[in-house]
Amino acid sequence: MGENMRRDSGPPWGCDPVVPELHDSCAGYDSITGRSDSTALMNKTVTLKSSSSELDFDRPNIEDYLPSGSTIQQEPHGKLFLHDLLNISPTLSEAAGAIVDDSFTRCFKSNPPEPWNWNVYLFPLWCFGVVIRYLILFPIRVLGLTIGWIIFLSSFIPVHFLLKGQDKLRRSIERSLVEMMCSFFVASWTGVVKYHGPRPSRRPKQMTAFAVIMQKHPGWVGLLQSTILESLGCIWFNRTEAKDREIVARKLRDHVQGADNNPLLIFPEGTCVNNHYTVMFKKGAFELDSTVCPVAIKYNKIFVDAFWNSRKQSFTMHLLQLMTSWAVVCDVWYLEPQNLKPGETPIEFAERVRDIISVRAGLKKVPWDGYLKYSRPSPKHRERKQQDFADSVLRRLKEK
Template identity: 25%
Template sequence: MLSLQFLAVFIFITSILLVLLKRSWGCIPMILVRILEEVLGGLVGWKGQEETFGKRAADKKTFLTVDHLKNKNFENSFEASTELIGLGIQSILQDDLTRPFQIEEEEASLLHFPKETLNLPFYVFGLGFRWGFLFPIRLCFMVFSVLFLTTSSVICVVLNAEIKYFRYCGITFAKLFNLSTGLIVNFHDKKNRPRVPGVAVANHLSANDVMTIYSGCDYDGVGYTITGQSHGGFVKYLYKYGGKLTPLLLVDRACDKNRNALLQAIVEHSKKTEKDTYPVLLFPEGYCSNNKAVLQFRKAIFNGETAIYPIAMKQNSRFGDAFWAEDTFIPYLIRIMTSWCSIIDMYYLPAMYKESSESEEQFAKRVQCAIAAKLSVDALPFDGKLKSEKEREKYKGKLQACLAEKL
């Protein structure tokens, strides 16, 4: 017992020092990952899966949408019926509407009750280790990160510190928060990091994406101007004090007036070139999805007035799923803090610019497809609103009206 306590204290102190000294927090957790991978290969009944990520682009598919119907020229009702039946069967089999919003059990997962009886001892041991060892350490990391956020933001504001100190505290808090959630991030193609002026856009897994992306900032470079949906509870606290360390723009999704005002503020901010200005960070999907697809991007910010810097986040969910599927944030935090770990590969794509012949909608689609191709997933022509039964009925009405007009 004393040896475990000593190990926990050693991990806590060493990890904190690494982060405060601007080093990676992932070197110690990667030891755990290597051990888990060895155990995973020895589990009864598990077959290794070939890694296809990065070897192929997302498959080209046809979706049942209003635009698709508008572009079709049906000669008669039989041809239209055949087309609709084919697309309907495809939609049912692929489950494109609900697939992006579900936590799926991976074949190689170490978190779920084993199908093979011989794997049961490891599962029981792992359950006790995650709740009895990892969770208390991460809870200590979370407390420390919140105290650091509160203290550093107050000190920086009171002392009117230089922007480099605000940036250091912001990046350090992001890394400490990632420590507390068991997150390991691998950053790729750093030469393409967002710059000023510009807008960084990324696919969306959870409310923690801000800390995930911010932790990859260069201490001598720029941070991000954060945008997001207003929340209550613990997330509101993070926004309140995090907004002292980096520019923050929040919107109430339910209020059209607030959305329009935020859009205007984003457009104006993204064009600034002052030294104390950061590129704007946006999640154009508007809703969290589970990395199985990229939802339709909202077109408002793709007006061509500034550079767009795409960021693709790919998670490995064998040891923990970072997707936020819960109704509230605290249960989500507990789930990921009691997982083995979450692993995300972050890819900075080259800057993209709107072509003169493109509409905003076409440019948004091109950026969405670039991120989806990097992740080897589908770029869906739907957004998260269709999770709602009311929105699905409205969309079905649009399809019916379009089809009636065509026939």
């Protein structure tokens, strides 16, 4: 994580000329007798031996902190002081390295664009662009999205309730309507999406709609999940519930066995990452004994950062941010389908797919579990660190 801090063998504070009475070995001055010769220094040493705890306020004897009856073997040329024992430079070095090179937190941070408009000739153009985006483009996009919702709801509600007995026809129409509504959303951002490679297809006349596995959200997003997106066979879960993980695993197996079900669109990281890194993939999707079609997505942040930082921004505000930008630009690569190789474990399969996606999209792999974003450090981990520090103190005791 970082280079260890240098540890000197002498006192950490050195010989400060402002405080000569604390460093007689350097200044050669006896603050008690007022003599500065070698005899005075020897007398000072004798005095320190008789009452070290009274005079060495900055350097207390470690024997004062040991249980009664315990003794320490002292070297002939010095004593073991508390500051020598509690040398925490390795611990501080590790903590500083974790702060400087925090490869986990940076995976979930938004990256604001570099300021470019603070000069005389670009600032007026930027202000003109703000007027166009907020007063012209944004109202047009809101109007288009509203028209899309009107068309969608006026068609989806009758189909959903009137075609209850004809499930196959109803699901087909609902899929088409959801796909149309998604197109309205992308249009409201002026989405510019460039596709590379053939789209995976399992059978003739394959529907392009996908069933999605995602976190259950509150508010109006949760309402859409439980009503409209339910028609696609989407699977919801709660990260904090262990029971939900078992339910999701069972639903995954049931979904892939159905011939008429939509293909599953899975984000195996389990959380939103800022499109610079790839965290560890969950192995559940790779235990289904099914063909995996990797899809790599890379956003061009020239106009807006499409990453949703759910800890700092609601989905509504994120949607407004996209709708008030010039455009959302991204590339999508459909990669070669992959299958589990003989003798390969699901974890190795997941890592192999992660390598393929990372290379294609130019993302950096990091050895982190994305679920750590939603959890606090384990008390066992903290206790283990404390025990390591205690062991280092005991080793110093034995060395001295």
